[in-house]
Amino acid sequence: MRDVARLAGVSVATASKALNGQPQVRASTRERVMQAASQLDFSPNTHAQALITQRTGTVGLLTSDLEGRFSIPILMGAEDAFGTDQTSVFLCDARGDSIRERHHLRALLSRRVDGLIVVGARPDSRPSLGRDLPVPVIYAYAPSEDPADLSLVSDNEGGGRLAVDHLIRCGRRRIAHITGDATYGAAQDRARGAVDRLAEEGLEVAGGEVWFGMWSEAWGRGATRMLLERCPDVDAIFAGSDEIARGVVDVLHEERLDVPGQVAVIGYDNWTILGANARPPLTTIDLNLEQLGRVAAQRLFAAIGGTLGSGVEKFPGKLVTRESTAPLR
Amino acid sequence: MRDVARLAGVSVATASKALNGQPQVRASTRERVMQAASQLDFSPNTHAQALITQRTGTVGLLTSDLEGRFSIPILMGAEDAFGTDQTSVFLCDARGDSIRERHHLRALLSRRVDGLIVVGARPDSRPSLGRDLPVPVIYAYAPSEDPADLSLVSDNEGGGRLAVDHLIRCGRRRIAHITGDATYGAAQDRARGAVDRLAEEGLEVAGGEVWFGMWSEAWGRGATRMLLERCPDVDAIFAGSDEIARGVVDVLHEERLDVPGQVAVIGYDNWTILGANARPPLTTIDLNLEQLGRVAAQRLFAAIGGTLGSGVEKFPGKLVTRESTAPLR
DNA sequence: TTGTAGGCGTTATCAG
DNA sequence: CTGATAACGCCTACAA
Numbered sequence: 001m002r003d004v005a006r007l008a009g010v011s012v013a014t015a016s017k018a019l020n021g022q023p024q025v026r027a028s029t030r031e032r033v034m035q036a037a038s039q040l041d042f043s044p045n046t047h048a049q050a051l052i053t054q055r056t057g058t059v060g061l062l063t064s065d066l067e068g069r070f071s072i073p074i075l076m077g078a079e080d081a082f083g084t085d086q087t088s089v090f091l092c093d094a095r096g097d098s099i100r101e102r103h104h105l106r107a108l109l110s111r112r113v114d115g116l117i118v119v120g121a122r123p124d125s126r127p128s129l130g131r132d133l134p135v136p137v138i139y140a141y142a143p144s145e146d147p148a149d150l151s152l153v154s155d156n157e158g159g160g161r162l163a164v165d166h167l168i169r170c171g172r173r174r175i176a177h178i179t180g181d182a183t184y185g186a187a188q189d190r191a192r193g194a195v196d197r198l199a200e201e202g203l204e205v206a207g208g209e210v211w212f213g214m215w216s217e218a219w220g221r222g223a224t225r226m227l228l229e230r231c232p233d234v235d236a237i238f239a240g241s242d243e244i245a246r247g248v249v250d251v252l253h254e255e256r257l258d259v260p261g262q263v264a265v266i267g268y269d270n271w272t273i274l275g276a277n278a279r280p281p282l283t284t285i286d287l288n289l290e291q292l293g294r295v296a297a298q299r300l301f302a303a304i305g306g307t308l309g310s311g312v313e314k315f316p317g318k319l320v321t322r323e324s325t326a327p328l329r
Numbered sequence: 330m331r332d333v334a335r336l337a338g339v340s341v342a343t344a345s346k347a348l349n350g351q352p353q354v355r356a357s358t359r360e361r362v363m364q365a366a367s368q369l370d371f372s373p374n375t376h377a378q379a380l381i382t383q384r385t386g387t388v389g390l391l392t393s394d395l396e397g398r399f400s401i402p403i404l405m406g407a408e409d410a411f412g413t414d415q416t417s418v419f420l421c422d423a424r425g426d427s428i429r430e431r432h433h434l435r436a437l438l439s440r441r442v443d444g445l446i447v448v449g450a451r452p453d454s455r456p457s458l459g460r461d462l463p464v465p466v467i468y469a470y471a472p473s474e475d476p477a478d479l480s481l482v483s484d485n486e487g488g489g490r491l492a493v494d495h496l497i498r499c500g501r502r503r504i505a506h507i508t509g510d511a512t513y514g515a516a517q518d519r520a521r522g523a524v525d526r527l528a529e530e531g532l533e534v535a536g537g538e539v540w541f542g543m544w545s546e547a548w549g550r551g552a553t554r555m556l557l558e559r560c561p562d563v564d565a566i567f568a569g570s571d572e573i574a575r576g577v578v579d580v581l582h583e584e585r586l587d588v589p590g591q592v593a594v595i596g597y598d599n600w601t602i603l604g605a606n607a608r609p610p611l612t613t614i615d616l617n618l619e620q621l622g623r624v625a626a627q628r629l630f631a632a633i634g635g636t637l638g639s640g641v642e643k644f645p646g647k648l649v650t651r652e653s654t655a656p657l658r
Numbered sequence: 659t660t661g662t663a664g665g666c667g668t669t670a671t672c673a674g
Numbered sequence: 675c676t677g678a679t680a681a682c683g684c685c686t687a688c689a690a
Contacts, residue, residue, distance in 0.1 A: 377667035
């Protein structure tokens, strides 16, 4: 910056003020400084700035979600809420290892990040990073076990309702639910939402039970076969994930059942690579993770000075309509 | 650090030396300082360190690969080559927008990253960031257009050979190749590798041509139907991506052809969610992106002082055997 | 409106 | 072996 100042014929202090848009500098002076800066391709050293202002304009995103399936949308939401030139994000993957997580945490604190977003590997509650960290922390996707922390999660119960509601609007009455691992809170919540919505309509889940199993295509296939045996006249299947839904439509095809003519299918997650390529493309519930990321960023930003609040905030999912559902003729 | 020094009863300078493992400090003194530090939960301010050492221990990963399909493995490779506590990575997604890319670049330079890894959206060459950046830059996955830059890419021609070689070893002779968009260099390279390897065996590609089309399941299905019509006795299909491979096995099923009993199928990319869930699970070529990331990190590290070299380095893919290929009985 | 001076938290260079 | 002291690059009272 010394060079810029010299080139503009002012002192370093004035150059700084000019560059930072402080009002107490003559327009012509500012102009000269700006010119000099761009001529020298000057870019301020953020570390020096951080030292003075105690703000780094960086945020840590600590994830355990190997494939980046959930972290990436959250990252992107956060990125555009912060604004490209305001805040940069450190992405760290702990790979499900709590030792590694502590390491990353130390590193991030050493780098004096202004805040932390923690994204768990699965949508169940996870251990808190602790109460007395020097920066605000937001848990996204997977809530913290500690109710004193602030967590932002997707509303799975609402999503389940949404899915079933859509199927009902399509005129379906014999609606089954095939979903993943019963030990996942998300599976339970989605199922509860689905069952509740059915009950409001005076309906029970087709096949007499929710089919819990695994988050895989293979389970989607197996469960569908069992379901068809027990309940051959099912007219809609709500799958707990897009993977499962892929398995479901696969078997429906094998059985020469038309989708959505005879059986409508709806997935969950909006994992585009799976859903949009399916035959037919899958209607699904989008988790709205970008929004989660955006809100996380806003909350973090707002909390820089003050405090963060606590508890678990739920965000509604979003129905994405493709061709695997349609009104009955 | 002042507090640490005080608590240990030494000067700030000595505390610094003790903490940084400098030899010129008595063991007992070091011990006291370390204790004080951990007692106060001290973590050094990296910005102050950066200011003085001119090294930040950060790297920018600039990507345009929305879904993180390619960036994430590269990031992970880089992360573990750097070592968790040595270097942190800024992940920036330019979303295919060159304006946004410039913004991110400015921000990263302002943050004085020690180096840059650029990951393109598709495996064809992309514009260079420029020759006179103040930090070393490595292009990964997608090479730079400027031969003066250093690029690390996956060897698609070799991958094509690898795939066909495997099919030949399985005793297949009538081998077809269905792949994606012909405007992709990767598609051309993989095809060339495949055709060459076939030629070495005195074979031609089954169906008389390589089927270029799109990187989608739908194209995989369509092309397979056409192929079967023209060449019903095909005994192996090399798909240019796992997506395409999914479409291929789908239609083979429809036609009651056993995979791999009658037709072996091999994909490309090792996109686990697609390949491992397929029926049967897909043999495929892994791009080895983690290795790319690791090597990028090492080169960057080595280049901090000196210079980087230039040109395009190719990395071999890796055969991942699952159940969609097997020797002919 | 502009310039001077002090300091942010470290490390490095010297003297002791 | 330890401790002053001067940077590193910038911001910000305060003085001119």
